[in-house]
Amino acid sequence: MRAPLRDFGTAAPAVDRLDVLTGPVADALRHWSGSAPAERIAHVDTEPEWAETADFVVHYGRELLERSADCVVVAGRRGGVTTLAACVVLSTTRVDVNGVVRRRFDARKASFAAMDTAVGETGTEYGGITPIGLPAGWPVLVDPAVVDLPYVLVGSGRRCGKPLVPGEALAELPGAVTRPALGIA
Known part of the structure; x- marks a missing residue:
């Protein structure tokens, strides 16, 4: 399989790479039910030291x-x-x-979750947090600009490797809701 965005060297359908994904992400792909078939989600191998977005784009x-x-x-x-x-x-x-987030939850206070909470609750590694395979019942707010992309790179649950997901598939994840202006400059 060729990666839909560029040549990463190693690319394969994510369902064929379940062994390199975290348990929750692998389970989500095994039970995928979106309109875009799971076979359209590609997995590319990347180096863990380039997992953070700023480093990733400098390197790749x-x-x-x-x-x-x-x-x-x-x-x-x-x-x-x-x-x-x-x-x-x-x-x-x-x-x-x-x-947007504070109003969506009618919260007095909203903030980024502590790293220990984020990785502990999601079962992912820091730098690899992904919307795929989150705990049942979690809201997933998605900016429409992400949904509009033919393919988007997201975290895989681990610092190594990234899935390339059709943007529309992210809007169909369990608990997903699109929220205009969620992402601001």
Whole structure:
């Protein structure tokens, strides 16, 4: 399989690379039910030291910045209740935590979840957080600009490797809701 965005050297359907993915991500791909078949999701091998988006695009090509999405875990709090959610925005933007996210959860306070919470609750490695395979019931807020991309690079759950996912498939993940202006410059 050739990677849909550029030549990464090693690319394969993600369903053929379940052994290099975290358990939750592999399970999500095994039980995939979106309109884009799981076989359209490619997995490319990448080096763990280049997992962070800024380092990734320097090493693999700046043109990938506009084809990459970041997934961050946020925490909304109100009345002693904390709600965790994932937010997916283009890597050229940042999540509007204090606007769109706070209002979506009717929270008094919203912030990025602590690293230990984010990786512990998602079962992923820091630098590889992904919207694929999140805990049941989690809201997944997706910026429409991500959905509009034919393919987008996201985290794989591990620092090595990245899936290339049709943007429309991210809007169909369990708990996914598109939120205009989620990603701000």
